[in-house]
Amino acid sequence: MKQKTLFLCNECGYESAKWFGKCPSCGAWNTMSEFKVKPETATRSVLADTSHTTSKPVRMDEIETENEARFGSGIGELDRVLGGGAVHGSFVLVGGEPGIGKSTLLLQMCQEMGRNAKVLYVSGEESLRQIRLRASRLHISSSNLYVLAETDMEQIIQETDALAPDILIVDSIQTVYRRELQSAPGGTTQIKECAMLLMQYAKRHSVTIFIVGHVNKEGTLAGPKILEHMVDCVLYFEGEQTGPFRCLRAAKNRFGSTNEIGVFEMSDHGLLEVQNPSAAMLAGHPAGAAGNCIACVMEGTRPLLAEVQALVAKTAFGVPRRTAAGVDYNRMVLLLAILEKRAGLFLSNSDAYVNVVGGMRLEEPAVDLPMVLAIASSFRDKPLPEGVMSFGEVGLTGELRAVNCAAQRIWEAYRLGFHTCIMPDQDLGENIPKEMNIVRVKSVADAIRAVL
Known part of the structure; x- marks a missing residue:
């Protein structure tokens, strides 16, 4: 043929x-x-294989929603990112770099969910023996946890129908394939068709499905972009492999916010939840060192304190170097220009390096002021006073702009022992700790004069 x-x-x-x-x-x-x-x-079409009934319009108020209640995964940080727990019949994609801990996180989730639900874990990358050895290392054992080592999509669906689990996990979507397609597993067509089959199965049988997705060298999910459109939630598991901390972020969530993060610590016995990320990030903070400033950013509804470090040194080259880790590089370069133009710090002949301790990535504009203070502290080789933290957005004219949830940030800093806050001139209301010294400033020059 x-x-x-x-x-x-x-x-x-x-x-x-x-x-x-x-x-x-x-x-x-x-x-x-x-x-x-x-x-x-x-x-x-895949739809012809998975749908045998004719759909008809239904009035909105006639749709039953009792079965769409959330259920907990048993891992508090994962539930936070999902918006309070997983939803029955949802389709969740978990992506991340190799070795970051995606499979470990899902296997630990199986242990907790297996207490009240039947779970089927399908692996296309490991044998049954390898999965058993990894589960033993993580002390995972559940009578409701079933494991299948298979890459044929039709066989996976057949075994899922026979077992009728409440939760299905496929690790990973790049390894499974459909027999009738001639392309190799991991190709765009195979990923799209397999994901479509799983999506239809999740909606039709009200089975919650988690799939693992690999990322390419650019840091984006491998495969067609339509994969992210099909799923209900896209979770990114990220962090430095050499460091202990891992962050779980939601890039898409149809059932909750995309601003929440979950923080984990990698240990010999798997991933441990970090209940107080601020205290963990500030552990080992050097006292009396120039170029350090504590920032408070909002990750969803959670205030998070992190240490921003800067190093400014006279350059040995014709063009000074600029390096940023944990913050946006272009934003750092912009702030260096503002400091030179508006605050009189001549940085054009100096190398500048900015780093966020702990492998965290801070993208909120409120990190501008801590970055400015850390750079100024290193440039003048003068440490900031102890117990000082800051937050605020910096404009191109050097002015400081107000940020949201200011009182919440101040309470978090006060709880962790900070007594002075450098912030934009904005209204805080009366619900702030009386012992906190609030220093309101209107420009970067005023902020630098207040602490250096």
């Missing part, structure tokens, strides 16, 4: 009958890959 040749973009999944050097959809170069499919496979 004659086969049909198709070309697919490895970046966005665009499908074409002919090859293009530049993808017409996403504009990427040299990403079109050739593969051959049978004519009936090319025209058959």
